[in-house]
Amino acid sequence: MTVSPQLDRRFRDAAAAEGLLDVAFELHDTPVGRLLVAVTDHGVCEISYDADPDAEAERLARAFGSRVLRSPRPTDEARRQLDEYFDGKRRDFELEVDLRAAREFGRAVLAELARVPYGEVTTYGTLAARAGRPRAARAVGTVMNRNPVPIVLPCHRVVGSTGSLVGYAGGLERKRTLLELEGALPNA
Amino acid sequence: MRVPPFERFYEDQQGPVLKQLRGMLGRDAADDAFQETFLRALRAYPTLQHGRHLRAWALQIARNVALDVLRRTRATSADVPDLASVDEPLPYEELRRLTAELPQKERAAVFLRYGYDLSYEDIGAALGSSSEAARQATSSGVRRLRRKELP
Numbered sequence: 001m002t003v004s005p006q007l008d009r010r011f012r013d014a015a016a017a018e019g020l021l022d023v024a025f026e027l028h029d030t031p032v033g034r035l036l037v038a039v040t041d042h043g044v045c046e047i048s049y050d051a052d053p054d055a056e057a058e059r060l061a062r063a064f065g066s067r068v069l070r071s072p073r074p075t076d077e078a079r080r081q082l083d084e085y086f087d088g089k090r091r092d093f094e095l096e097v098d099l100r101a102a103r104e105f106g107r108a109v110l111a112e113l114a115r116v117p118y119g120e121v122t123t124y125g126t127l128a129a130r131a132g133r134p135r136a137a138r139a140v141g142t143v144m145n146r147n148p149v150p151i152v153l154p155c156h157r158v159v160g161s162t163g164s165l166v167g168y169a170g171g172l173e174r175k176r177t178l179l180e181l182e183g184a185l186p187n188a
Numbered sequence: 189m190r191v192p193p194f195e196r197f198y199e200d201q202q203g204p205v206l207k208q209l210r211g212m213l214g215r216d217a218a219d220d221a222f223q224e225t226f227l228r229a230l231r232a233y234p235t236l237q238h239g240r241h242l243r244a245w246a247l248q249i250a251r252n253v254a255l256d257v258l259r260r261t262r263a264t265s266a267d268v269p270d271l272a273s274v275d276e277p278l279p280y281e282e283l284r285r286l287t288a289e290l291p292q293k294e295r296a297a298v299f300l301r302y303g304y305d306l307s308y309e310d311i312g313a314a315l316g317s318s319s320e321a322a323r324q325a326t327s328s329g330v331r332r333l334r335r336k337e338l339p
Binding site for chain 2: 001002003007008010011014015018020021053054057058060061065066067068069070
């Protein structure tokens with residue numbers, strides 16, 4: 001028996017309104033493709049590219065608890081700010097991020113990453129030094145690659161010491177698009 | 189077997205749950221009961237130890253929710269659940285008309301048996317009695333109907 005979209009939406013809203021969810025997520029179309037945006041009571045816990053919602057729900061359940069549900073409303077604010085960012089109307093995100101699933105070094109690096117301003121780039125080595133581990137540029141690369149909340153935590157602003165884009169979990173094309181949007185494409 | 193993310197549970201069980209609720213309550217009341225069923229499941233979800241028998245678990249919660257609704261309905265009204273808005277109006281209208289004179293419990297039992305095709309066990313659960321009592325109420329209702337001059 002098919003559940004009507006209205007009835008389905010009503011339940012998904014009610015589940016969030018009653019505070020019963022460990023994680024609420026929604027899919028959101030942007031100029032860099034469809035993103036999966038997930039939030040907990042602590043903030044945005046995941047933004048992912050090319051997500052398979054079933055696989056992500058499994059992963060989120062392991063990290064934050066089994067009550068993972070697609071429920072748009074709790075993600076509204078994050079998705080609104082993402083839209084503003086892609087429209088060029090927002091330079092800084094005013095969102096809490098939930099990094100409980102990240103390791104200690106990862107959290108330190110991501111905290112430094114959050115300070116890299118809109119429209120500027122930094123290098124893996126510089127970020128490593130700022131996080132107190134000047135020789136850990138490669139480890140910083142790994143943290144960037146696993147950044148749970150790309151775009152909001154701007155790992156696209158981290159490039160190689162020669163200015164080459166190096167890599168991006170969402171693919172270099174997207175890194176280029178984001179930097180272009182911010183007017184920060186090096187060697188352009 | 190691990191407990192799946194609630195999203196998967198909800199996607200897998202929503203159809204069967206809605207079907208059972210409509211069977212027991214009719215369309216309109218089933219919508220409210222649908223939401224209540226999954227909210228109850230969500231509250232209890234962290235206590236699940238494993239992911240086995242989730243269909244049975246979901247249907248048990250749905251049945252409990254429906255029973256609560258039926259109890260409330262019986263407390264406030266002498267009628268069985270409102271059947272005017274159900275999908276297939278003809279047979280129900282017919283049953284509704286035919287059974288209008290029956291005692292309330294027999295009417296409910298006949299409705300649930302022949303209108304909704306529920307088992308005696310489910311009817312007993314819905315009426316707060318044993319399946320044997322449900323069977324007796326149903327057949328006594330049917331006997332009463334047979335004794336009557338049908339128009």
